[in-house]
Amino acid sequence: MAEGKKRTRQPNGRSSIYLGKDGKWHGRVTVGVRDDGTPDRRHVERKTRAEVAEAVRDLEKQRDAKTVRKPGKAWTVKAWLTHWLDNVAPLTVNDNTMVGYGVAVRKHLIPGLGAHRLDRLGPEHIKVFYAKMQANGSKPATAHQVHRTFRAALNEAVRRGHLGKNPVLLAKAPKTGDHEVEPYTVQEVQWLLKAADQHRNSARWAVALALGLRQGEVLGLQWVDIDLDGGFLMVRRSRHRPQYAHGCTEPCGRKAAGYCPQKRRTNPELTATKSRAGRRVVGLPEQLVALLRAHEKAQQAEREAAEKRWVENDLVFPDEYGRSPSHRRDWADWKALLAEAQVRDGRLHDARHTAATALLILGVPERAVMGLMGWSTTAMTARYQHMVSSVRSGIAAQVDALIWESEDAPDT
Numbered sequence: 001m002a003e004g005k006k007r008t009r010q011p012n013g014r015s016s017i018y019l020g021k022d023g024k025w026h027g028r029v030t031v032g033v034r035d036d037g038t039p040d041r042r043h044v045e046r047k048t049r050a051e052v053a054e055a056v057r058d059l060e061k062q063r064d065a066k067t068v069r070k071p072g073k074a075w076t077v078k079a080w081l082t083h084w085l086d087n088v089a090p091l092t093v094n095d096n097t098m099v100g101y102g103v104a105v106r107k108h109l110i111p112g113l114g115a116h117r118l119d120r121l122g123p124e125h126i127k128v129f130y131a132k133m134q135a136n137g138s139k140p141a142t143a144h145q146v147h148r149t150f151r152a153a154l155n156e157a158v159r160r161g162h163l164g165k166n167p168v169l170l171a172k173a174p175k176t177g178d179h180e181v182e183p184y185t186v187q188e189v190q191w192l193l194k195a196a197d198q199h200r201n202s203a204r205w206a207v208a209l210a211l212g213l214r215q216g217e218v219l220g221l222q223w224v225d226i227d228l229d230g231g232f233l234m235v236r237r238s239r240h241r242p243q244y245a246h247g248c249t250e251p252c253g254r255k256a257a258g259y260c261p262q263k264r265r266t267n268p269e270l271t272a273t274k275s276r277a278g279r280r281v282v283g284l285p286e287q288l289v290a291l292l293r294a295h296e297k298a299q300q301a302e303r304e305a306a307e308k309r310w311v312e313n314d315l316v317f318p319d320e321y322g323r324s325p326s327h328r329r330d331w332a333d334w335k336a337l338l339a340e341a342q343v344r345d346g347r348l349h350d351a352r353h354t355a356a357t358a359l360l361i362l363g364v365p366e367r368a369v370m371g372l373m374g375w376s377t378t379a380m381t382a383r384y385q386h387m388v389s390s391v392r393s394g395i396a397a398q399v400d401a402l403i404w405e406s407e408d409a410p411d412t
Contacts, residue, residue: 015056017049025049027056031063042068062164075162077121078114081105084153095240095267096216104149108133108142118154118163126150126171134174143174183354184209188343195341200302203288203295204317204330205337208351211282215331215348216240219324220270221316228293231284236272241327243267269324292316 015029024045032040042059046052062068075083085105090098112129113121133143150168157163184192189209196202207213213221216238226233246252247262254260272279284292295316302320303310311322319325334348 015060017052017056019049020045025052027052027059029056029059029063031059031068068161068164074120075118075157076114077116077118078110080118080157080162081109081114081153084156088156089152094238094271095243096238099241099243100145101149101152104146105153108138108146109150118157121167123167123170126168130171130174140174147171147173184343184346184350188341189354191341191343192337195337198340199333199337200298200320201295201317203291205334205351206288206291208348209354210285210288212352212354213282214238214352215327218317219315219327219330222314223296223316224314226292226316228284228289228296231286231289232281233284234279234281236279237270238272239270239324239327240267242269 015027017025017027020026025048027044027046028041029044030039030041034040044052044055044059046055059068082105085098085101089101093101112132113125116125130143130147133146134140147168151166154163154166154168158166192209193202193206196205204218207218207221208215211233213235217235220237220239221233221235222237225236242258243266244257244260244263245266246254246257246260247264248260252260252262257263299318303322306321309321311318313322313324315322315324317325319329331348334351335345338345
């Protein structure tokens with residue numbers, strides 16, 4: 001090369017910065033190789049040399065950290081969430097989880113953030129969105145569910161190379177609030193079980209309050225899952241709320257598919273429990289074994305009385321004809337039981353909170369509690385820990401007496 005001449009072109013693969021004929025500064029960075037084997041060379045432009053140099057350095061850092069998004073047209077948040085919901089998430093989670101994902105995406109995330117470009121979405125956008133959700137009346141638990149859904153969706157975008165890093169991880173999750181966990185006291189449990197004794201399927205509520213099974217797990221329980229002689233049961237399936245699609249050939253005029261006269265169910269009634277942790281073996285207290293034996297005899301009497309109308313499903317807690325009761329009917333029975341026992345109103349899931357809190361009060365190790373409750377992470381245990389110190393002194397002595405022994409009940 002003749003002396004005095006300067007090289008204006010960088011060696012192959014090296015980043016370059018130059019002033020274009022348009023008066024702007026440009027930078028080009030090789031970040032990898034495209035699918036067709038050609039270099040994947042990215043372009044940035046800025047008004048000043050310092051700005052473009054900083055942009056080039058950022059691209060080089062992303063290249064070295066292997067966080068550069070794939071080449072091609074950038075995704076919008078709406079496009080990615082729709083693709084993830086329709087094609088990616090169903091491969092890894094069950095139907096109940098998909099229902100929650102669908103609500104979070106379609107009702108909250110797409111209307112609130114869908115127009116943003118995926119690679120330009122920042123934690124500040126997300127935090128403002130959470131604040132607006134709560135200002136508009138969304139419960140803390142709803143905002144937290146949306147956060148978990150968004151985190152899962154964008155984690156997948158990162159894994160597939162469509163996003164360099166997940167901004168949801170930098171946005172502080174909405175607090176769920178301490179009021180979310182409201183266990184019943186041992187005395188309230190005693191009153192509930194005494195009231196339940198007057199009705200069929202009374203053992204259903206003992207299973208919820210003493211073992212902490214989820215509603216779907218109880219409704220999906222079959223006799224083949226229970227070993228009364230061995231004193232344990234196996235949780236391995238869950239009953240789902242039905243989901244429907246329109247079955248009409250001509251539009252029926254009903255917006256919701258569940259009201260279509262020719263509706264068809266689109267999800268299975270029973271599937272395996274929601275995670276590997278959910279499939280578990282749970283020991284049965286002696287009192288509960290006795291209740292289940294009595295319940296088995298009562299169910300046999302119902303089977304004989306129903307004769308040909310009985311539908312054999314091997315369910316532990318069916319309706320009067322052997323069929324699985326709806327989640328709504330089960331919920332209504334719970335509300336009626338609360339009123340009859342003169343116990344404060346609460347959610348059916350509070351029965352599960354009660355069992356978890358009682359285990360922690362008794363000093364059962366955290367890992368053992370996780371196994372009994374079917375939790376896959378320690379984060380769930382942490383949600384209950386703040387309740388333990390506040391109720392330990394008032395409840396621990398009563399738990400030792402066993403919840404079935406007391407005969408005290410509220411005046412009626």
